[in-house]
Amino acid sequence: MNILTGAGDTGRAIVAHPDVDKVAFTGSTEVGRMIAKTVAGTDKRVTLELGGKAANIVFDDAPVDQAVEGIVNGIFFNQGHVCCAGSRLLVQESVAEEVLERLKRRMATLRLGDPLDKNTDVGAINSAEQLAKIRELSDVGDAEGAERWSPACDLPAKGFWFPPTVFTGVSQAHRIAREEIFGPVLSVLTFRTPAEAVEKANNTPFGLSAGIWTDKGSRILWVADQLRAGVVWANTFNKFDPTSPFGGYKESGYGREGGRHGLEGYLR
Structure with a gap:
Protein backbone atom coordinates (compact mmCIF):
# COMPACT_ATOMS: atom_id res chain seq x y z
CA MET A 1 0.00 0.00 0.00
CA ASN A 2 1.30 3.43 -0.97
CA ILE A 3 0.05 6.67 0.57
CA LEU A 4 0.59 9.86 -1.40
CA THR A 5 -0.16 13.11 0.39
CA GLY A 6 -0.97 16.28 -1.47
CA ALA A 7 -3.66 18.65 -2.65
CA GLY A 8 -5.67 18.87 -5.86
CA ASP A 9 -2.76 18.47 -8.27
CA THR A 10 -1.74 15.19 -6.63
CA GLY A 11 -5.24 13.77 -6.85
CA ARG A 12 -5.61 14.98 -10.42
CA ALA A 13 -2.42 13.17 -11.44
CA ILE A 14 -3.54 9.93 -9.80
CA VAL A 15 -7.01 9.99 -11.37
CA ALA A 16 -5.62 10.62 -14.87
CA HIS A 17 -2.74 8.12 -14.65
CA PRO A 18 -3.09 5.28 -17.19
CA ASP A 19 -2.02 2.63 -14.64
CA VAL A 20 -4.95 3.44 -12.32
CA ASP A 21 -7.94 1.19 -13.00
CA LYS A 22 -10.25 2.20 -10.12
CA VAL A 23 -10.90 5.60 -8.52
CA ALA A 24 -12.76 5.99 -5.22
CA PHE A 25 -13.23 9.58 -4.11
CA THR A 26 -14.75 11.15 -1.01
CA GLY A 27 -15.15 14.92 -1.11
CA SER A 28 -17.05 17.75 -2.72
CA THR A 29 -19.59 17.42 -5.50
CA GLU A 30 -17.61 19.92 -7.58
CA VAL A 31 -14.47 17.78 -7.54
CA GLY A 32 -16.57 14.65 -8.11
CA ARG A 33 -17.83 16.16 -11.36
CA MET A 34 -14.24 16.86 -12.45
CA ILE A 35 -13.26 13.25 -11.74
CA ALA A 36 -16.24 11.90 -13.69
CA LYS A 37 -15.23 14.01 -16.70
CA THR A 38 -11.62 12.83 -16.44
CA VAL A 39 -12.49 9.12 -16.47
CA ALA A 40 -15.22 9.44 -19.11
CA GLY A 41 -14.28 7.47 -22.20
CA THR A 42 -11.75 5.32 -20.34
CA ASP A 43 -12.09 1.86 -18.83
CA LYS A 44 -11.50 3.20 -15.31
CA ARG A 45 -14.12 2.35 -12.71
CA VAL A 46 -15.16 5.07 -10.26
CA THR A 47 -17.22 5.42 -7.10
CA LEU A 48 -17.98 8.84 -5.66
CA GLU A 49 -19.09 9.77 -2.14
CA LEU A 50 -19.83 13.48 -2.33
CA GLY A 51 -21.74 16.24 -0.55
CA GLY A 52 -24.97 16.11 1.38
CA LYS A 53 -27.74 18.16 2.97
CA ALA A 54 -29.31 15.53 5.21
CA ALA A 55 -32.76 15.99 6.69
CA ASN A 56 -33.31 15.01 10.33
CA ILE A 57 -37.09 14.53 10.58
CA VAL A 58 -38.66 14.78 14.05
CA PHE A 59 -42.32 13.75 14.42
CA ASP A 60 -44.64 14.73 17.27
CA ASP A 61 -44.38 11.29 18.93
CA ALA A 62 -40.58 11.21 18.92
CA PRO A 63 -38.58 10.77 22.16
CA VAL A 64 -37.61 14.44 22.38
CA ASP A 65 -34.51 14.21 24.58
CA GLN A 66 -33.14 11.35 22.49
CA ALA A 67 -33.92 13.27 19.31
CA VAL A 68 -32.14 16.39 20.58
CA GLU A 69 -29.00 14.36 21.26
CA GLY A 70 -29.24 12.96 17.74
CA ILE A 71 -29.70 16.43 16.26
CA VAL A 72 -26.66 17.76 18.13
CA ASN A 73 -24.52 14.79 17.12
CA GLY A 74 -25.78 15.01 13.55
CA ILE A 75 -24.70 18.58 12.89
CA PHE A 76 -22.10 19.58 15.49
CA PHE A 77 -19.99 16.41 15.48
CA ASN A 78 -16.61 17.21 13.89
CA GLN A 79 -17.69 20.86 13.59
CA GLY A 80 -20.15 19.88 10.87
CA HIS A 81 -17.29 18.76 8.60
CA VAL A 82 -19.24 15.61 7.76
CA CYS A 83 -20.75 14.87 4.36
CA CYS A 84 -23.74 13.11 5.95
CA ALA A 85 -24.25 15.80 8.61
CA GLY A 86 -27.88 16.41 9.56
CA SER A 87 -27.77 20.04 8.50
CA ARG A 88 -31.55 20.36 7.97
CA LEU A 89 -33.92 19.80 10.88
CA LEU A 90 -37.51 19.11 9.84
CA VAL A 91 -39.70 19.19 12.93
CA GLN A 92 -43.48 18.72 13.15
CA GLU A 93 -45.24 22.01 13.95
CA SER A 94 -46.99 20.77 17.09
CA VAL A 95 -43.68 20.02 18.86
CA ALA A 96 -41.41 22.54 17.13
CA GLU A 97 -41.37 24.98 20.04
CA GLU A 98 -40.54 22.27 22.59
CA VAL A 99 -37.83 20.69 20.43
CA LEU A 100 -36.17 24.04 19.75
CA GLU A 101 -36.28 25.02 23.42
CA ARG A 102 -34.56 21.80 24.48
CA LEU A 103 -32.13 22.00 21.54
CA LYS A 104 -31.00 25.50 22.51
CA ARG A 105 -30.65 24.43 26.14
CA ARG A 106 -28.43 21.53 25.02
CA MET A 107 -26.39 23.72 22.66
CA ALA A 108 -25.62 26.05 25.57
CA THR A 109 -23.70 23.20 27.23
CA LEU A 110 -21.43 22.47 24.24
CA ARG A 111 -17.77 23.17 24.90
CA LEU A 112 -15.62 24.86 22.24
CA GLY A 113 -11.87 24.50 22.38
CA ASP A 114 -8.79 22.48 21.57
CA PRO A 115 -9.79 19.55 19.32
CA LEU A 116 -7.18 17.40 21.08
CA ASP A 117 -8.82 17.95 24.47
CA LYS A 118 -11.14 15.03 25.26
CA ASN A 119 -13.56 17.43 26.97
CA THR A 120 -14.09 19.47 23.78
CA ASP A 121 -17.40 19.11 21.95
CA VAL A 122 -16.79 21.51 19.05
CA GLY A 123 -13.30 22.17 17.73
CA ALA A 124 -11.83 24.52 15.16
CA ILE A 125 -12.86 24.94 11.53
CA ASN A 126 -10.32 23.26 9.29
CA SER A 127 -9.16 26.31 7.32
CA ALA A 128 -9.55 30.06 6.88
CA GLU A 129 -11.12 29.42 3.46
CA GLN A 130 -13.81 27.16 4.91
CA LEU A 131 -14.50 29.57 7.77
CA ALA A 132 -15.05 32.34 5.20
CA LYS A 133 -17.56 30.12 3.35
CA ILE A 134 -19.47 29.34 6.56
CA ARG A 135 -19.59 33.03 7.45
CA GLU A 136 -20.73 33.95 3.94
CA LEU A 137 -23.62 31.48 3.86
CA SER A 138 -24.63 32.40 7.41
CA ASP A 139 -24.75 36.08 6.42
CA VAL A 140 -26.90 35.05 3.46
CA GLY A 141 -29.25 33.37 5.93
CA ASP A 142 -29.56 36.66 7.81
CA ALA A 143 -30.18 38.55 4.57
CA GLU A 144 -32.87 36.06 3.52
CA GLY A 145 -34.78 36.76 6.72
CA ALA A 146 -34.00 33.65 8.78
CA GLU A 147 -33.41 34.12 12.51
CA ARG A 148 -29.92 33.20 13.72
CA TRP A 149 -29.18 31.95 17.24
CA SER A 150 -25.96 30.81 18.88
CA PRO A 151 -25.28 30.13 22.56
CA ALA A 152 -23.12 32.58 24.45
CA CYS A 153 -19.58 31.26 24.18
CA ASP A 154 -16.04 32.59 24.16
CA LEU A 155 -14.19 31.76 20.96
CA PRO A 156 -10.44 31.07 21.32
CA ALA A 157 -8.19 33.82 19.99
CA ALA A 173 -36.10 28.63 -1.04
CA HIS A 174 -33.34 29.77 1.34
CA ARG A 175 -29.79 29.04 0.25
CA ILE A 176 -28.93 27.82 3.75
CA ALA A 177 -31.56 25.09 3.25
CA ARG A 178 -30.25 24.08 -0.18
CA GLU A 179 -26.46 24.47 -0.16
CA GLU A 180 -23.98 22.40 1.82
CA ILE A 181 -22.39 24.70 4.40
CA PHE A 182 -20.00 22.07 5.81
CA GLY A 183 -19.91 23.70 9.21
CA PRO A 184 -21.76 23.81 12.56
CA VAL A 185 -24.88 25.47 11.11
CA LEU A 186 -28.38 23.97 11.38
CA SER A 187 -31.38 25.10 9.33
CA VAL A 188 -34.81 24.43 10.88
CA LEU A 189 -37.97 23.91 8.82
CA LYS A 200 -39.32 18.85 1.93
CA ALA A 201 -36.67 16.25 2.76
CA ASN A 202 -36.39 15.23 -0.90
CA ASN A 203 -36.35 18.82 -2.17
CA THR A 204 -32.57 18.94 -2.53
CA PRO A 205 -30.01 18.10 -5.21
CA PHE A 206 -28.30 15.85 -2.66
CA GLY A 207 -29.33 12.42 -1.40
CA LEU A 208 -26.74 11.00 0.96
CA SER A 209 -28.45 10.42 4.30
CA ALA A 210 -31.49 11.19 6.44
CA GLY A 211 -32.83 10.58 9.95
CA ILE A 212 -36.33 9.73 11.23
CA TRP A 213 -37.47 10.22 14.83
CA THR A 214 -40.82 8.67 15.77
CA ASP A 215 -42.32 6.04 18.06
CA LYS A 216 -44.24 4.36 15.20
CA GLY A 217 -42.46 1.54 13.38
CA SER A 218 -44.91 1.68 10.48
CA ARG A 219 -44.17 5.39 10.00
CA ILE A 220 -40.42 4.72 10.00
CA LEU A 221 -40.81 2.13 7.24
CA TRP A 222 -43.14 4.29 5.15
CA VAL A 223 -41.01 7.44 5.37
CA ALA A 224 -37.75 5.58 4.80
CA ASP A 225 -39.20 4.02 1.67
CA GLN A 226 -40.15 7.47 0.32
CA LEU A 227 -36.87 9.27 1.07
CA ARG A 228 -34.36 9.63 -1.75
CA ALA A 229 -31.35 9.09 0.48
CA GLY A 230 -28.79 6.32 0.37
CA VAL A 231 -28.74 5.87 4.15
CA VAL A 232 -31.70 6.40 6.49
CA TRP A 233 -31.33 6.17 10.27
CA ALA A 234 -34.26 5.59 12.62
CA ASN A 235 -34.18 7.11 16.14
CA THR A 236 -30.41 7.57 15.85
CA PHE A 237 -27.97 9.38 13.57
CA ASN A 238 -24.41 8.87 12.29
CA LYS A 239 -24.26 5.21 13.32
CA PHE A 240 -22.32 2.95 10.98
CA ASP A 241 -21.73 -0.74 10.46
CA PRO A 242 -18.81 -1.84 8.21
CA THR A 243 -20.98 -4.63 6.80
CA SER A 244 -23.67 -2.19 5.63
CA PRO A 245 -23.34 -0.23 2.37
CA PHE A 246 -22.99 3.56 2.55
CA GLY A 247 -23.46 5.99 -0.33
CA GLY A 248 -25.83 8.42 -1.95
CA TYR A 249 -28.12 9.37 -4.80
CA LYS A 250 -28.16 12.38 -7.14
CA GLU A 251 -25.34 14.88 -6.50
CA SER A 252 -24.21 12.89 -3.45
CA GLY A 253 -22.46 10.48 -5.78
CA TYR A 254 -22.80 6.85 -6.87
CA GLY A 255 -21.44 3.51 -5.82
CA ARG A 256 -21.24 2.26 -2.24
CA GLU A 257 -18.65 1.85 0.50
CA GLY A 258 -18.80 -0.98 3.04
CA GLY A 259 -20.19 -4.50 2.93
CA ARG A 260 -20.49 -6.66 -0.17
CA HIS A 261 -21.82 -3.69 -2.16
CA GLY A 262 -18.62 -1.75 -1.43
CA LEU A 263 -16.46 -4.58 -2.78
CA GLU A 264 -18.34 -4.73 -6.08
CA GLY A 265 -16.72 -1.49 -7.27
CA TYR A 266 -13.32 -3.18 -7.12
CA LEU A 267 -14.27 -6.40 -8.94
CA ARG A 268 -14.66 -7.32 -12.59
Whole structure:
Protein backbone atom coordinates (compact mmCIF):
# COMPACT_ATOMS: atom_id res chain seq x y z
CA MET A 1 0.00 0.00 0.00
CA ASN A 2 1.30 3.43 -0.97
CA ILE A 3 0.05 6.67 0.57
CA LEU A 4 0.59 9.86 -1.40
CA THR A 5 -0.16 13.11 0.39
CA GLY A 6 -0.97 16.28 -1.47
CA ALA A 7 -3.66 18.65 -2.65
CA GLY A 8 -5.67 18.87 -5.86
CA ASP A 9 -2.76 18.47 -8.27
CA THR A 10 -1.74 15.19 -6.63
CA GLY A 11 -5.24 13.77 -6.85
CA ARG A 12 -5.61 14.98 -10.42
CA ALA A 13 -2.42 13.17 -11.44
CA ILE A 14 -3.54 9.93 -9.80
CA VAL A 15 -7.01 9.99 -11.37
CA ALA A 16 -5.62 10.62 -14.87
CA HIS A 17 -2.74 8.12 -14.65
CA PRO A 18 -3.09 5.28 -17.19
CA ASP A 19 -2.02 2.63 -14.64
CA VAL A 20 -4.95 3.44 -12.32
CA ASP A 21 -7.94 1.19 -13.00
CA LYS A 22 -10.25 2.20 -10.12
CA VAL A 23 -10.90 5.60 -8.52
CA ALA A 24 -12.76 5.99 -5.22
CA PHE A 25 -13.23 9.58 -4.11
CA THR A 26 -14.75 11.15 -1.01
CA GLY A 27 -15.15 14.92 -1.11
CA SER A 28 -17.05 17.75 -2.72
CA THR A 29 -19.59 17.42 -5.50
CA GLU A 30 -17.61 19.92 -7.58
CA VAL A 31 -14.47 17.78 -7.54
CA GLY A 32 -16.57 14.65 -8.11
CA ARG A 33 -17.83 16.16 -11.36
CA MET A 34 -14.24 16.86 -12.45
CA ILE A 35 -13.26 13.25 -11.74
CA ALA A 36 -16.24 11.90 -13.69
CA LYS A 37 -15.23 14.01 -16.70
CA THR A 38 -11.62 12.83 -16.44
CA VAL A 39 -12.49 9.12 -16.47
CA ALA A 40 -15.22 9.44 -19.11
CA GLY A 41 -14.28 7.47 -22.20
CA THR A 42 -11.75 5.32 -20.34
CA ASP A 43 -12.09 1.86 -18.83
CA LYS A 44 -11.50 3.20 -15.31
CA ARG A 45 -14.12 2.35 -12.71
CA VAL A 46 -15.16 5.07 -10.26
CA THR A 47 -17.22 5.42 -7.10
CA LEU A 48 -17.98 8.84 -5.66
CA GLU A 49 -19.09 9.77 -2.14
CA LEU A 50 -19.83 13.48 -2.33
CA GLY A 51 -21.74 16.24 -0.55
CA GLY A 52 -24.97 16.11 1.38
CA LYS A 53 -27.74 18.16 2.97
CA ALA A 54 -29.31 15.53 5.21
CA ALA A 55 -32.76 15.99 6.69
CA ASN A 56 -33.31 15.01 10.33
CA ILE A 57 -37.09 14.53 10.58
CA VAL A 58 -38.66 14.78 14.05
CA PHE A 59 -42.32 13.75 14.42
CA ASP A 60 -44.64 14.73 17.27
CA ASP A 61 -44.38 11.29 18.93
CA ALA A 62 -40.58 11.21 18.92
CA PRO A 63 -38.58 10.77 22.16
CA VAL A 64 -37.61 14.44 22.38
CA ASP A 65 -34.51 14.21 24.58
CA GLN A 66 -33.14 11.35 22.49
CA ALA A 67 -33.92 13.27 19.31
CA VAL A 68 -32.14 16.39 20.58
CA GLU A 69 -29.00 14.36 21.26
CA GLY A 70 -29.24 12.96 17.74
CA ILE A 71 -29.70 16.43 16.26
CA VAL A 72 -26.66 17.76 18.13
CA ASN A 73 -24.52 14.79 17.12
CA GLY A 74 -25.78 15.01 13.55
CA ILE A 75 -24.70 18.58 12.89
CA PHE A 76 -22.10 19.58 15.49
CA PHE A 77 -19.99 16.41 15.48
CA ASN A 78 -16.61 17.21 13.89
CA GLN A 79 -17.69 20.86 13.59
CA GLY A 80 -20.15 19.88 10.87
CA HIS A 81 -17.29 18.76 8.60
CA VAL A 82 -19.24 15.61 7.76
CA CYS A 83 -20.75 14.87 4.36
CA CYS A 84 -23.74 13.11 5.95
CA ALA A 85 -24.25 15.80 8.61
CA GLY A 86 -27.88 16.41 9.56
CA SER A 87 -27.77 20.04 8.50
CA ARG A 88 -31.55 20.36 7.97
CA LEU A 89 -33.92 19.80 10.88
CA LEU A 90 -37.51 19.11 9.84
CA VAL A 91 -39.70 19.19 12.93
CA GLN A 92 -43.48 18.72 13.15
CA GLU A 93 -45.24 22.01 13.95
CA SER A 94 -46.99 20.77 17.09
CA VAL A 95 -43.68 20.02 18.86
CA ALA A 96 -41.41 22.54 17.13
CA GLU A 97 -41.37 24.98 20.04
CA GLU A 98 -40.54 22.27 22.59
CA VAL A 99 -37.83 20.69 20.43
CA LEU A 100 -36.17 24.04 19.75
CA GLU A 101 -36.28 25.02 23.42
CA ARG A 102 -34.56 21.80 24.48
CA LEU A 103 -32.13 22.00 21.54
CA LYS A 104 -31.00 25.50 22.51
CA ARG A 105 -30.65 24.43 26.14
CA ARG A 106 -28.43 21.53 25.02
CA MET A 107 -26.39 23.72 22.66
CA ALA A 108 -25.62 26.05 25.57
CA THR A 109 -23.70 23.20 27.23
CA LEU A 110 -21.43 22.47 24.24
CA ARG A 111 -17.77 23.17 24.90
CA LEU A 112 -15.62 24.86 22.24
CA GLY A 113 -11.87 24.50 22.38
CA ASP A 114 -8.79 22.48 21.57
CA PRO A 115 -9.79 19.55 19.32
CA LEU A 116 -7.18 17.40 21.08
CA ASP A 117 -8.82 17.95 24.47
CA LYS A 118 -11.14 15.03 25.26
CA ASN A 119 -13.56 17.43 26.97
CA THR A 120 -14.09 19.47 23.78
CA ASP A 121 -17.40 19.11 21.95
CA VAL A 122 -16.79 21.51 19.05
CA GLY A 123 -13.30 22.17 17.73
CA ALA A 124 -11.83 24.52 15.16
CA ILE A 125 -12.86 24.94 11.53
CA ASN A 126 -10.32 23.26 9.29
CA SER A 127 -9.16 26.31 7.32
CA ALA A 128 -9.55 30.06 6.88
CA GLU A 129 -11.12 29.42 3.46
CA GLN A 130 -13.81 27.16 4.91
CA LEU A 131 -14.50 29.57 7.77
CA ALA A 132 -15.05 32.34 5.20
CA LYS A 133 -17.56 30.12 3.35
CA ILE A 134 -19.47 29.34 6.56
CA ARG A 135 -19.59 33.03 7.45
CA GLU A 136 -20.73 33.95 3.94
CA LEU A 137 -23.62 31.48 3.86
CA SER A 138 -24.63 32.40 7.41
CA ASP A 139 -24.75 36.08 6.42
CA VAL A 140 -26.90 35.05 3.46
CA GLY A 141 -29.25 33.37 5.93
CA ASP A 142 -29.56 36.66 7.81
CA ALA A 143 -30.18 38.55 4.57
CA GLU A 144 -32.87 36.06 3.52
CA GLY A 145 -34.78 36.76 6.72
CA ALA A 146 -34.00 33.65 8.78
CA GLU A 147 -33.41 34.12 12.51
CA ARG A 148 -29.92 33.20 13.72
CA TRP A 149 -29.18 31.95 17.24
CA SER A 150 -25.96 30.81 18.88
CA PRO A 151 -25.28 30.13 22.56
CA ALA A 152 -23.12 32.58 24.45
CA CYS A 153 -19.58 31.26 24.18
CA ASP A 154 -16.04 32.59 24.16
CA LEU A 155 -14.19 31.76 20.96
CA PRO A 156 -10.44 31.07 21.32
CA ALA A 157 -8.19 33.82 19.99
CA LYS A 158 -6.02 31.41 18.00
CA GLY A 159 -7.44 29.33 15.17
CA PHE A 160 -10.52 29.38 12.96
CA TRP A 161 -13.72 29.30 15.00
CA PHE A 162 -17.44 29.44 14.37
CA PRO A 163 -20.00 28.97 17.14
CA PRO A 164 -22.72 26.28 16.97
CA THR A 165 -25.54 28.04 15.13
CA VAL A 166 -29.21 27.36 14.43
CA PHE A 167 -31.40 29.21 11.93
CA THR A 168 -35.18 29.24 12.39
CA GLY A 169 -37.84 30.61 10.08
CA VAL A 170 -36.13 28.89 7.16
CA SER A 171 -38.00 28.09 3.94
CA GLN A 172 -37.12 25.68 1.15
CA ALA A 173 -36.10 28.63 -1.04
CA HIS A 174 -33.34 29.77 1.34
CA ARG A 175 -29.79 29.04 0.25
CA ILE A 176 -28.93 27.82 3.75
CA ALA A 177 -31.56 25.09 3.25
CA ARG A 178 -30.25 24.08 -0.18
CA GLU A 179 -26.46 24.47 -0.16
CA GLU A 180 -23.98 22.40 1.82
CA ILE A 181 -22.39 24.70 4.40
CA PHE A 182 -20.00 22.07 5.81
CA GLY A 183 -19.91 23.70 9.21
CA PRO A 184 -21.76 23.81 12.56
CA VAL A 185 -24.88 25.47 11.11
CA LEU A 186 -28.38 23.97 11.38
CA SER A 187 -31.38 25.10 9.33
CA VAL A 188 -34.81 24.43 10.88
CA LEU A 189 -37.97 23.91 8.82
CA THR A 190 -41.39 22.77 10.02
CA PHE A 191 -44.00 20.44 8.55
CA ARG A 192 -47.55 19.29 9.36
CA THR A 193 -47.94 15.87 7.72
CA PRO A 194 -45.61 12.95 6.91
CA ALA A 195 -46.16 13.59 3.20
CA GLU A 196 -45.04 17.20 3.60
CA ALA A 197 -41.98 16.06 5.56
CA VAL A 198 -40.99 13.69 2.77
CA GLU A 199 -41.53 16.36 0.10
CA LYS A 200 -39.32 18.85 1.93
CA ALA A 201 -36.67 16.25 2.76
CA ASN A 202 -36.39 15.23 -0.90
CA ASN A 203 -36.35 18.82 -2.17
CA THR A 204 -32.57 18.94 -2.53
CA PRO A 205 -30.01 18.10 -5.21
CA PHE A 206 -28.30 15.85 -2.66
CA GLY A 207 -29.33 12.42 -1.40
CA LEU A 208 -26.74 11.00 0.96
CA SER A 209 -28.45 10.42 4.30
CA ALA A 210 -31.49 11.19 6.44
CA GLY A 211 -32.83 10.58 9.95
CA ILE A 212 -36.33 9.73 11.23
CA TRP A 213 -37.47 10.22 14.83
CA THR A 214 -40.82 8.67 15.77
CA ASP A 215 -42.32 6.04 18.06
CA LYS A 216 -44.24 4.36 15.20
CA GLY A 217 -42.46 1.54 13.38
CA SER A 218 -44.91 1.68 10.48
CA ARG A 219 -44.17 5.39 10.00
CA ILE A 220 -40.42 4.72 10.00
CA LEU A 221 -40.81 2.13 7.24
CA TRP A 222 -43.14 4.29 5.15
CA VAL A 223 -41.01 7.44 5.37
CA ALA A 224 -37.75 5.58 4.80
CA ASP A 225 -39.20 4.02 1.67
CA GLN A 226 -40.15 7.47 0.32
CA LEU A 227 -36.87 9.27 1.07
CA ARG A 228 -34.36 9.63 -1.75
CA ALA A 229 -31.35 9.09 0.48
CA GLY A 230 -28.79 6.32 0.37
CA VAL A 231 -28.74 5.87 4.15
CA VAL A 232 -31.70 6.40 6.49
CA TRP A 233 -31.33 6.17 10.27
CA ALA A 234 -34.26 5.59 12.62
CA ASN A 235 -34.18 7.11 16.14
CA THR A 236 -30.41 7.57 15.85
CA PHE A 237 -27.97 9.38 13.57
CA ASN A 238 -24.41 8.87 12.29
CA LYS A 239 -24.26 5.21 13.32
CA PHE A 240 -22.32 2.95 10.98
CA ASP A 241 -21.73 -0.74 10.46
CA PRO A 242 -18.81 -1.84 8.21
CA THR A 243 -20.98 -4.63 6.80
CA SER A 244 -23.67 -2.19 5.63
CA PRO A 245 -23.34 -0.23 2.37
CA PHE A 246 -22.99 3.56 2.55
CA GLY A 247 -23.46 5.99 -0.33
CA GLY A 248 -25.83 8.42 -1.95
CA TYR A 249 -28.12 9.37 -4.80
CA LYS A 250 -28.16 12.38 -7.14
CA GLU A 251 -25.34 14.88 -6.50
CA SER A 252 -24.21 12.89 -3.45
CA GLY A 253 -22.46 10.48 -5.78
CA TYR A 254 -22.80 6.85 -6.87
CA GLY A 255 -21.44 3.51 -5.82
CA ARG A 256 -21.24 2.26 -2.24
CA GLU A 257 -18.65 1.85 0.50
CA GLY A 258 -18.80 -0.98 3.04
CA GLY A 259 -20.19 -4.50 2.93
CA ARG A 260 -20.49 -6.66 -0.17
CA HIS A 261 -21.82 -3.69 -2.16
CA GLY A 262 -18.62 -1.75 -1.43
CA LEU A 263 -16.46 -4.58 -2.78
CA GLU A 264 -18.34 -4.73 -6.08
CA GLY A 265 -16.72 -1.49 -7.27
CA TYR A 266 -13.32 -3.18 -7.12
CA LEU A 267 -14.27 -6.40 -8.94
CA ARG A 268 -14.66 -7.32 -12.59
